[in-house]
Amino acid sequence: MNTPSSVLVVGAGAAGLSVVESLRRKGYRERITLIGEETGAPYDRPPLSKQVLAGTWDAERTHLRTRDVLDALDTEFVLGDRALALDAATRTVRTGSGAELGAEAVVLATGLHARRLPGLSGTAGVHVLRTLDDAARIRGELLEAERVVVVGDGVLGAEIAATARLMGTDVTLTGPQAAPMQAQLGHDIARLLAALHTEHGVRLRPDTLVDALETTDGRVTAVRQVEGETIPADLVVSAVGSTPATDWLAGSGLLLEDGVVCDSRCRAADGIYAAGDVARFHHEALGRSLRLENRTNATEQAMLVAANILGEDRPYSPIPYFWTDQLGVKIQVYGLPTPTATVHIVEGGTEEGRFVAQYLDSDGSPVAVLGWNMPKQARGHRHHLLGRYTPAPAAAPR
Numbered sequence: 001m002n003t004p005s006s007v008l009v010v011g012a013g014a015a016g017l018s019v020v021e022s023l024r025r026k027g028y029r030e031r032i033t034l035i036g037e038e039t040g041a042p043y044d045r046p047p048l049s050k051q052v053l054a055g056t057w058d059a060e061r062t063h064l065r066t067r068d069v070l071d072a073l074d075t076e077f078v079l080g081d082r083a084l085a086l087d088a089a090t091r092t093v094r095t096g097s098g099a100e101l102g103a104e105a106v107v108l109a110t111g112l113h114a115r116r117l118p119g120l121s122g123t124a125g126v127h128v129l130r131t132l133d134d135a136a137r138i139r140g141e142l143l144e145a146e147r148v149v150v151v152g153d154g155v156l157g158a159e160i161a162a163t164a165r166l167m168g169t170d171v172t173l174t175g176p177q178a179a180p181m182q183a184q185l186g187h188d189i190a191r192l193l194a195a196l197h198t199e200h201g202v203r204l205r206p207d208t209l210v211d212a213l214e215t216t217d218g219r220v221t222a223v224r225q226v227e228g229e230t231i232p233a234d235l236v237v238s239a240v241g242s243t244p245a246t247d248w249l250a251g252s253g254l255l256l257e258d259g260v261v262c263d264s265r266c267r268a269a270d271g272i273y274a275a276g277d278v279a280r281f282h283h284e285a286l287g288r289s290l291r292l293e294n295r296t297n298a299t300e301q302a303m304l305v306a307a308n309i310l311g312e313d314r315p316y317s318p319i320p321y322f323w324t325d326q327l328g329v330k331i332q333v334y335g336l337p338t339p340t341a342t343v344h345i346v347e348g349g350t351e352e353g354r355f356v357a358q359y360l361d362s363d364g365s366p367v368a369v370l371g372w373n374m375p376k377q378a379r380g381h382r383h384h385l386l387g388r389y390t391p392a393p394a395a396a397p398r
């Protein structure tokens with residue numbers, strides 16, 4: 001494809017903004033339009049469950065760029081307007097305000113919607129955390145709340161529980177796993193995380209499911225567990241996963257299967273690309289499709305999409321990476337721990353409270369590396385994963 005005469009990016013989060021910035025950095029001078037449903041300047045989400053909930057950062061500090069930097073991108077920002085439909089053949093997007101915006105290349109970067117506990121809309125004191133507005137609402141109630149129940153033992157639930165506990169609140173973390181973040185960390189390390197939470201006074205309710213909430217005058221008063229326990233709560237934060245924001249793409253003709261399905265170039269159709277949390281791309285080295293929900297992926301995938309829009313034709317085959325900060329511990333994970341991988345401490349030690357762990361597959365090959373308060377050292381072990389995550393070079397042309 002020749003360099004397109006215009007680019008339209010839908011979704012003004014980290015991935016959408018990175019596409020715009022990468023295009024301009026690479027010298028693209030044509031028209032760019034960025035549509036975003038939220039009204040304010042693009043902002044970063046990781047601080048929402050950490051510094052913003054804790055009150056150490058105000059909203060402005062989460063902004064990804066200053067107004068001057070955004071202005072210098074020479075991009076039309078259509079904010080506070082929701083994309084309602086895409087015509088893939090003409091690459092035209094219809095928005096809530098009635099605008100019809102078309103371009104020669106379109107990037108879908110609409111991220112995720114937080115999943116909600118069924119039947120709870122309208123219950124006061126029950127929240128999800130995805131946006132800056134959500135964070136402000138939860139923080140406001142956290143300052144008053146005496147007993148918080150966090151439903152969901154994934155990364156987000158564990159982070160919210162950790163932050164609320166550091167604020168001095170009585171916190172219970174419930175979820176179906178044996179330990180928080182077991183799906184991301186594997187059994188051994190998740191048990192250490194459980195111990196960390198317990199040491200700090202977070203009450204864990206592993207292997208449990210929520211049955212119903214109890215309310216008085218429309219406000220939550222307790223969480224009733226399927227197993228029989230009733231946990232008093234004046235604030236409930238539900239972190240039970242997310243769904244890709246692809247509802248508006250129904251009928252577009254694009255393949256939607258837990259995300260926008262793309263090839264290894266992050267291309268969903270001719271001239272249409274996806275980046276960030278919403279994109280399900282084919283990872284050539286792993287030989288399967290992946291969708292990554294992490295901050296580093298949003299930027300790296302966006303950069304690759306910008307390169308491919310400009311004709312580079314590169315596959316996206318990252319070593320997945322995420323971090324989380326909980327109760328004074330920074331955990332970083334490179335690669336994807338598999339359920340059967342065995343964990344070996346290769347630097348530091350669990351009793352020292354800082355270590356690097358390697359996850360080995362049944363054939364002894366490394367599948368992931370984890371750092372526990374050892375960021376530099378963990379990064380030093382990342383290269384062991386190159387073999388697993390780097391596609392074989394294409395056969396040289398004859």
Ligand SMILES: Cc1cc2nc3c(=O)[nH]c(=O)nc-3n(C[C@H](O)[C@H](O)[C@H](O)COP(=O)(O)OP(=O)(O)OC[C@H]3O[C@@H](n4cnc5c(N)ncnc54)[C@H](O)[C@@H]3O)c2cc1C
Pocket residue numbers: 010011012013014015016035036037038044045046047048049081082083084109110111112129130131156245248275276277278292293294295296298321322323324325
């Ligand atoms: C609370 C929280 C904490 C996190 N902490 C970490 C962490 O510690 N480490 C880590 O690696 N990752 C973390 N993440 C994940 C990381 O923030 C995401 O992976 C990243 O934000 C994804 O960027 P994105 O641009 O793909 O999506 P988003 O940031 O969700 O941006 C998508 C944008 O598209 C907009 N949009 C959606 N639908 C439409 C539509 N139809 N029309 C127009 N606009 C639309 C949305 O309003 C949104 O602004 C965290 C996420 C959250 C929510």
